[in-house]
Amino acid sequence: MTNDAIFEKVRSIVAEVSEVEVGRVTLESSPTNLEEWDSLAQVNIVLSLEQEFGHQFSPEQIERMVSVEKILEVLTTRAA
Amino acid sequence: MPDRKQIISAIEGREHLRATGLMRQLFNEAPTLANAQFVLKQAEPIREQLALVPCRLAILRSFTVEPVVPIVRALAMFHGIDLTVHVGDFNAYNTELLDPQSSFYGFNPDVVILATQTRDVLPELWNGSVAAKDYEALAARAASDVEHLIDSLRSRIKAHLILNTLEMPNFPNAGILDSQRNSGQSEGIRTVNRRLRETAAKHLGVYVLDYDALIARFGRLTWGDESKWLTMRMPLSADSFVHLAREYLRFLLPLCGRTCKALVIDLDNTIWGGVIGEDGLDEIKLGAEYPGNAYLEVQRAILDLHRRGIILAICSKNNPEDALEVFKKHDSMLLRLDHFAATRINWKSKPENIRELAADLNIGIDALAFLDDNPLEREEVRMLLPEVHVIDLPAGPAHFAVALRSTPIFERLVLSNEDRDRGAYYLAERQRAQLQASGGSLDDYYRSLGMVVEIGAVTTRTIARVAQLTQKTNQFNLTTRRYSEQEIASKAADPRWSVDALTASDRFGDYGLVGVAITNRIDGVCEIDSFLLSCRVIGRSVETALLSYVAREAASGGMRSIRGWYLPTRKNAPSKDFYPKHGFKMINENDGKLLFEHDLNNEIGWPDWIELRTDRSEP
Numbered sequence: 001m002t003n004d005a006i007f008e009k010v011r012s013i014v015a016e017v018s019e020v021e022v023g024r025v026t027l028e029s030s031p032t033n034l035e036e037w038d039s040l041a042q043v044n045i046v047l048s049l050e051q052e053f054g055h056q057f058s059p060e061q062i063e064r065m066v067s068v069e070k071i072l073e074v075l076t077t078r079a080a
Numbered sequence: 081m082p083d084r085k086q087i088i089s090a091i092e093g094r095e096h097l098r099a100t101g102l103m104r105q106l107f108n109e110a111p112t113l114a115n116a117q118f119v120l121k122q123a124e125p126i127r128e129q130l131a132l133v134p135c136r137l138a139i140l141r142s143f144t145v146e147p148v149v150p151i152v153r154a155l156a157m158f159h160g161i162d163l164t165v166h167v168g169d170f171n172a173y174n175t176e177l178l179d180p181q182s183s184f185y186g187f188n189p190d191v192v193i194l195a196t197q198t199r200d201v202l203p204e205l206w207n208g209s210v211a212a213k214d215y216e217a218l219a220a221r222a223a224s225d226v227e228h229l230i231d232s233l234r235s236r237i238k239a240h241l242i243l244n245t246l247e248m249p250n251f252p253n254a255g256i257l258d259s260q261r262n263s264g265q266s267e268g269i270r271t272v273n274r275r276l277r278e279t280a281a282k283h284l285g286v287y288v289l290d291y292d293a294l295i296a297r298f299g300r301l302t303w304g305d306e307s308k309w310l311t312m313r314m315p316l317s318a319d320s321f322v323h324l325a326r327e328y329l330r331f332l333l334p335l336c337g338r339t340c341k342a343l344v345i346d347l348d349n350t351i352w353g354g355v356i357g358e359d360g361l362d363e364i365k366l367g368a369e370y371p372g373n374a375y376l377e378v379q380r381a382i383l384d385l386h387r388r389g390i391i392l393a394i395c396s397k398n399n400p401e402d403a404l405e406v407f408k409k410h411d412s413m414l415l416r417l418d419h420f421a422a423t424r425i426n427w428k429s430k431p432e433n434i435r436e437l438a439a440d441l442n443i444g445i446d447a448l449a450f451l452d453d454n455p456l457e458r459e460e461v462r463m464l465l466p467e468v469h470v471i472d473l474p475a476g477p478a479h480f481a482v483a484l485r486s487t488p489i490f491e492r493l494v495l496s497n498e499d500r501d502r503g504a505y506y507l508a509e510r511q512r513a514q515l516q517a518s519g520g521s522l523d524d525y526y527r528s529l530g531m532v533v534e535i536g537a538v539t540t541r542t543i544a545r546v547a548q549l550t551q552k553t554n555q556f557n558l559t560t561r562r563y564s565e566q567e568i569a570s571k572a573a574d575p576r577w578s579v580d581a582l583t584a585s586d587r588f589g590d591y592g593l594v595g596v597a598i599t600n601r602i603d604g605v606c607e608i609d610s611f612l613l614s615c616r617v618i619g620r621s622v623e624t625a626l627l628s629y630v631a632r633e634a635a636s637g638g639m640r641s642i643r644g645w646y647l648p649t650r651k652n653a654p655s656k657d658f659y660p661k662h663g664f665k666m667i668n669e670n671d672g673k674l675l676f677e678h679d680l681n682n683e684i685g686w687p688d689w690i691e692l693r694t695d696r697s698e699p
Binding site for chain 2: 013016017040042043044046047048050051052056057058059062063
């Protein structure tokens with residue numbers, strides 16, 4: 001999957017879980033600037049990403065996933 | 081797998097049958113959280129057409145369960161339930177159940193699930209710091225804590241309560257020593273679970289979900305995910321939530337009356353391998369070797385359903401003599417013809433036969449499930465009879481039995497004597513039909529049945545069946561008011577109310593408890609709150625007998641008149657003329673709802689071919 005495709009996938013998951021329009025989710029989106037991205041949405045985002053990418057995150061990875069940009073970093077550097 | 085665009089376009093085109101079919105397929109093939117959320121969102125505009133029954137579920141919990149919510153709501157929707165879910169505050173279930181002002185009571189649930197895990201409920205046991213001699217005392221304390229919560233719930237609302245068993249640790253603290261003695265950590269957990277079951281069994285409407293068995297079924301090590309537990313206090317791995325949701329569904333379907341009463345099965349390549357009309361008796365596969373043993377497992381699963389009270393019927397494209405020969409002559413057959421209440425073995429289409437079977441059995445088409453190895457037959461039934469629950473089978477027979485056993489549509493939370501004996505009723509019913517077909521007038525037929533009915537107040541022994549009848553009876557049901565066991569119990573205890581139950585038998589066999597009348601008396605008027613009869617006895621004037629009894633009791637209790645509503649539903653047209661046929665006058669009409677009244681100076685005649693026995697000696 002290309003990095004662009006991963007970005008689109010992450011965007012749509014964040015949007016769907018937080019129940020906001022996809023257009024509102026950008027690379028910079030995070031729980032601090034997107035009100036709907038609360039702790040519960042965070043749980044669901046992590047779960048949905050695991051199911052979508054077939055990867056179980058480590059505790060360190062989960063703790064780093066605090067913005068769309070950081071999520072992309074984790075996903076693109078994850079062990080294949 | 082259907083893609084999302086297909087679903088969106090089916091919904092825009094208002095093809096709600098196709099849309100729900102595609103959504104179900106999508107979710108079955110990829111049961112992810114994202115798909116559950118997608119399905120729920122897309123279904124919004126077509127919800128109205130789905131005729132869902134509402135149900136309010138509260139999940140009170142000690143851990144993060146939120147991801148289960150969209151999944152269980154999507155699954156419930158596929159089974160005809162509009163589920164509204166309230167999730168309690170984190171690990172606050174005690175205060176929520178004890179505090180009458182809690183948002184939990186404000187939500188007013190129909191069903192409550194107490195989702196707990198061992199490390200939250202009894203951390204000392206989870207940590208292995210309890211001595212074996214203290215297990216009994218610990219279990220007694222845990223049971224009394226639960227008892228206290230049940231009492232608090234019961235004093236306020238009548239919701240069903242589902243408790244979870246405590247789960248075993250993946251690795252008991254003593255390692256394999258744990259299983260060498262009866263004092264290990266797992267024995268401690270078993271002790272608590274046994275007390276929990278005993279506590280639940282003492283209360284109506286309190287059930288146990290075996291959380292430990294659920295985890296074991298899917299595998300302890302993959303059920304949980306330490307990473308998410310340690311970082312987000314979420315103990316379950318992503319894929320476990322769908323298993324949890326499916327387990328919840330097994331309870332919700334019987335509680336919402338969304339279960340099937342009958343299973344219609346195909347024969348060739350479904351309960352034996354091969355085609356009897358082509359292969360012959362000696363060549364079909366059924367016996368100790370694969371694939372014959374896979375078909376034996378299917379037959380065993382079907383027999384288990386029969387014992388649970390599920391009516392069985394055959395629908396097969398075959399020459400009847402070929403198919404029947406297998407039942408009569410094949411040594412390995414577990415299923416016998418007398419397990420089946422009705423059969424259609426011919427060359428007509430399956431939907432046509434299934435429609436006839438429903439009429440034969442006198443049950444609604446939506447109470448039928450269909451088992452067939454052939455995907456084309458399944459698709460045809462799905463298209464032409466969307467009400468039928470079609471069971472999906474994998475390609476080979478090895479997993480047929482598991483597919484049948486894992487479907488939630490046959491779950492029962494209580495098993496009445498009637499459920500256990502249902503097979504025999506339908507056999508007797510076939511003999512009755514033969515008698516009726518042999519000629520003579522209807523009166524002669526009634527007389528020849530030798531019908532005896534017993535009518536009396538509901539007892540602790542009959543309360544489960546009475547509640548079950550109010551929940552399941554659709555056709556001969558004047559008001560279709562659904563009551564739980566607790567609601568029946570509180571009416572029975574109220575001196576203004578009467579809950580009468582009718583059991584019937586004739587020379588062919590017992591019908592069991594098949595009629596219920598619930599009445600109350602105010603200011604000289606006896607009002608019939610509920611009046612219903614199982615479809616098994618409709619058309620034998622038992623309904624007249626029950627009405628006559630209720631009227632006579634009301635008159636002897638000093639009532640001047642008796643009243644009753646007919647509240648129309650999609651299914652109860654057969655009871656519409658019941659009151660006028662017995663001389664009641666309509667006194668009110670409001671939006672299709674009809675109120676009838678009868679002056680108790682005029683008796684309602686008892687059908688003289690029915691013998692009445694009253695039994696009031698029981699508590």
